[in-house]
Amino acid sequence: MQLTIEKLIYGGDGLARLPADDQGRGKAVFVPFVLEGEMVDISLTEQKPGFARGNADDILMPSAHRIEPRCPYFMRCGGCHYQQSSYSHQLEIKAAILRENLRRIAKLELDVELAIHPSPEWNYRNRSRFTVRFEPEFGLCYHKFNSNQLLPVEQCPISSPLINQALRALWEMGRAGELAKEIGEIELFANADDTSLLIEAYCSEEISNSSIEKWGHDCQGRMPAIAGVAAFKNRASNSASLEKKKEVASVGKKQIEYKTLKGSYRVSAGSFFQVNRHLIDELVNIVTEGHSGDTVLDLYAGVGLFSSVLNRDFHRVIAVESSPTSYSDLLYNSAPNVKAVHAMTEQYLENVPGKLRPDFVLVDPPRSGLSANALRGLVALNAPKITYISCDPATLARDLRGLLNSGYQLKQAHLIDLFPQTFHIESAFHLTR
Numbered sequence: 001m002q003l004t005i006e007k008l009i010y011g012g013d014g015l016a017r018l019p020a021d022d023q024g025r026g027k028a029v030f031v032p033f034v035l036e037g038e039m040v041d042i043s044l045t046e047q048k049p050g051f052a053r054g055n056a057d058d059i060l061m062p063s064a065h066r067i068e069p070r071c072p073y074f075m076r077c078g079g080c081h082y083q084q085s086s087y088s089h090q091l092e093i094k095a096a097i098l099r100e101n102l103r104r105i106a107k108l109e110l111d112v113e114l115a116i117h118p119s120p121e122w123n124y125r126n127r128s129r130f131t132v133r134f135e136p137e138f139g140l141c142y143h144k145f146n147s148n149q150l151l152p153v154e155q156c157p158i159s160s161p162l163i164n165q166a167l168r169a170l171w172e173m174g175r176a177g178e179l180a181k182e183i184g185e186i187e188l189f190a191n192a193d194d195t196s197l198l199i200e201a202y203c204s205e206e207i208s209n210s211s212i213e214k215w216g217h218d219c220q221g222r223m224p225a226i227a228g229v230a231a232f233k234n235r236a237s238n239s240a241s242l243e244k245k246k247e248v249a250s251v252g253k254k255q256i257e258y259k260t261l262k263g264s265y266r267v268s269a270g271s272f273f274q275v276n277r278h279l280i281d282e283l284v285n286i287v288t289e290g291h292s293g294d295t296v297l298d299l300y301a302g303v304g305l306f307s308s309v310l311n312r313d314f315h316r317v318i319a320v321e322s323s324p325t326s327y328s329d330l331l332y333n334s335a336p337n338v339k340a341v342h343a344m345t346e347q348y349l350e351n352v353p354g355k356l357r358p359d360f361v362l363v364d365p366p367r368s369g370l371s372a373n374a375l376r377g378l379v380a381l382n383a384p385k386i387t388y389i390s391c392d393p394a395t396l397a398r399d400l401r402g403l404l405n406s407g408y409q410l411k412q413a414h415l416i417d418l419f420p421q422t423f424h425i426e427s428a429f430h431l432t433r
Helices: 087-105 159-174 209-222 280-288 324-333 346-349 372-381 393-405
Strands: 001-004 013-017 029-032 040-046 049-061 114-117 127-133 139-143 150-152 182-191 197-203 225-230 247-252 254-259 266-267 291-298 315-320 338-342 359-362 386-391 409-416 425-433
Touching: 029 040, 029 409, 040 127, 040 315, 040 359, 040 425, 087 114, 087 409, 127 150, 127 159, 127 291, 139 159, 150 359, 159 197, 159 209, 159 386, 197 247, 197 254, 209 247, 225 266, 247 425, 266 372, 280 409, 280 425, 315 324, 338 409, 372 393, 393 409, 393 425
Parallel strands: 029 049, 114 409, 197 225, 291 315, 291 359, 315 338, 359 386
Antiparallel strands: 001 040, 013 029, 040 049, 127 139, 127 182, 139 150, 182 197, 225 247, 254 266, 386 425, 409 425
16 A cells, blocks of 8 residues: 655654544554655555554655665664665654654653754764574674564674674684684674774583683684673673673673773773764763762763763762672772762662752663652752753653653753664753752
8 A cells, every 4th residue: 555654753663544444543554664754655564453564665755865775784684774864864853753752751842952963874883792693504693673583794884893894804703613602692892993892702601711712812813903802601781780790701801991082981891881982072071061069979870981070070979880890890980089889770869868969960771761769769869950861762751751740940952863873862851950
């Protein structure tokens, strides 16, 4: 059937509607890899009571913003969603989606300018992860679009040049049978100037230390830019988890010094760090500039990306982080006036109401946003200023609604495009009371 795409929604799909029936407005149809205003020949792939899904078989009337995708894996790979669009239009799409989520969930019409911070479109990622496949033939893989099936990839245009160089070297080793079959996933993390990288390997229980050590030395022999290889027996946890990774063995360094204009950070294998190598300083500026005082509270602090700058303008910084690996780096990166706290944010906030009145609170939660307890604890601090960093517009809108209903007012809104070519949206909102 021929349908017109009304708009794009968070997640990368376009929204169209089936013809109206006797029950009123037509059912919503979600279609990937399309653009607003396009007339598309669609075949339905899934029907549910409230919506349907379909594929675009032909673009009958293309958008003026449609371009040729750069990546040969686009539409087969699940990593990118907007390569069919010019970059300037990608930013317009994300701004519209962010505004709509705020309007629909937070009941908030932005009355301040939404400042948009673009990124270089390609080779921006400093971290990429691949699943290793050995049968029916070797492959380093991403997942196929909307699937758990694996797609071998020999290049990734959104990853840094050094990561692509390492990817080629690992393909050569795999084809030559020089990769231990106990390795299930490989993550590559490059430093700020893309001259050195760490390899994290996630392995089955059967892997031996000697096997990893041999492979690590072989990797460094093929590519001197590899600073070190660290192998773990359990998959990486997110930064909100207290789980400690079980290291098997390592070769060379287990951390990288990540230098930015604002600071220098030790980032260990397994620690969280922002992935866009071009916008880290801009993100730090957006979050930290114009703030000073006695005490600042940095929640979900990671390795101290913001704490290591805020400490210059505040008498005291309290930085809270739950991940053991990131917390270890946070301790290392912290100046004497930074107090690093190893705790879940919810647990920390339960114990401080009435004991702490920070001048400024920075909160950078995971994609799931703040829990109800964390939001209550944050409000109870009664801080005059809060900055909320978000990587999900829906949970952002939900949490902003709670903060606005508690007496906070929105002063600044920023969209920082850390993830070009994808539907992901990073934003920062400054609130005052």
